[in-house]
């Protein structure tokens with residue numbers, strides 16, 4: 073089988089790459105190892121900027137019709153229990169930030185990619201086909217047998233455990249630029265309506281625990297920490313969750329018999345690691361496969377959809393030139409650098425600072441607790 077483009081993975085990155093290219097008229101095959109809808113371990117916070125991009129790809133009507141739980145405030149809680157609240161300032165966006173379970177969010181994007189003309193197939197991709205140093209397709213298990221699909225361009229959007237990235241860039245991300253995180257859902261919690269909460273405390277700094285409401289009385293709850301610290305301190309994520317739920321400020325919000333369900337852990341590769349290659353002869357990596365998660369917030373959906381859109385722009389230029397070699401695709405790395413690196417570098421700097429002077433968190437949040445204007449300015453800068 074010969075296609076114009078094969079997109080491996082139908083998460084936010086894969087679906088955006090597939091829809092953008094299908095809308096340009098290319099013959100796109102999108103493969104995912106799972107049928108949709110499917111869960112993805114995540115905090116489910118989708119920033120307004122990411123939704124703006126989806127609007128620009130024709131999803132506005134579908135998104136407005138979907139039942140998203142919108143967010144307009146955020147709260148930081150310091151190690152000593154000071155709290156700082158601020159409004160999300162999103163007037164410059166057309167969309168609003170939302171908490172949307174990935175079970176619901178991802179299928180919306182995957183379906184829009186199909187509606188845009190991409191073909192979707194359930195297939196476990198095993199590896200890229202590489203001939204004379206150039207990627208020219210993938211080998212995949214489909215219905216129990218192995219088959220090959222060929223295309224001049226493969227987009228690796230298969231997440232943090234990407235088989236495309238592993239084959240092309242075998243060196244691992246460094247532990248200091250990675251994190252581990254746990255996500256659960258809780259029913260019967262007294263949520264703060266339309267407000268996300270971040271708990272910063274000594275045991276997991278510069279990571280944090282979160283409570284993100286998904287509906288009245290329900291929330292996505294979890295925590296994440298840097299992998300090097302997690303390993304050196306020998307932590308266990310499930311025990312950390314139990315201790316978080318046992319904090320007086322959290323425990324009093326859980327109604328008797330509150331159910332904690334769908335507890336699961338996953339890994340994150342930050343975009344703060346320098347010199348990570350994301351374009352190859354015949355292939356580009358996008359989203360988590362490219363290691364593009366924000367090192368301070370752990371958010372990756374925005375960078376996933378942005379990188380996918382940049383890869384689609386690059387792919388279109390490559391088709392016009394008829395050149396899919398690295399020299400043609402490397403401009404994608406420059407686009408990513410220009411668009412994503414400045415905020416990545418700032419977030420990395422703040423994350424390291426929090427690790428070095430954790431007491432400053434208490435001071436800042438204490439100040440913001442009694443000074444609204446300071447809280448608003450501080451959160452906006454963050």
Ligand SMILES: Cc1cc2nc3c(=O)[nH]c(=O)nc-3n(C[C@H](O)[C@H](O)[C@H](O)COP(=O)(O)OP(=O)(O)OC[C@H]3O[C@@H](n4cnc5c(N)ncnc54)[C@H](O)[C@@H]3O)c2cc1C
Pocket residue numbers: 080081082083084085086103104105106112113114115116117118119195196197198229230231232233234235253254255294296337338339340358359360361365370371372373374376
């Ligand atoms: C606990 C946790 C909480 C997080 N919270 C947030 C948050 O609140 N907000 C936020 O913005 N980001 C958050 N993130 C990060 C976010 O989840 C990712 O950045 C985002 O999912 C990246 O999208 P993606 O499309 O690149 O990859 P994914 O969403 O991982 O999609 C990859 C797809 O590829 C498929 N796939 C994988 N391997 C193969 C294969 N071999 N063959 C075929 N298909 C394959 C998978 O089934 C999957 O559908 C969180 C991450 C974690 C771990």
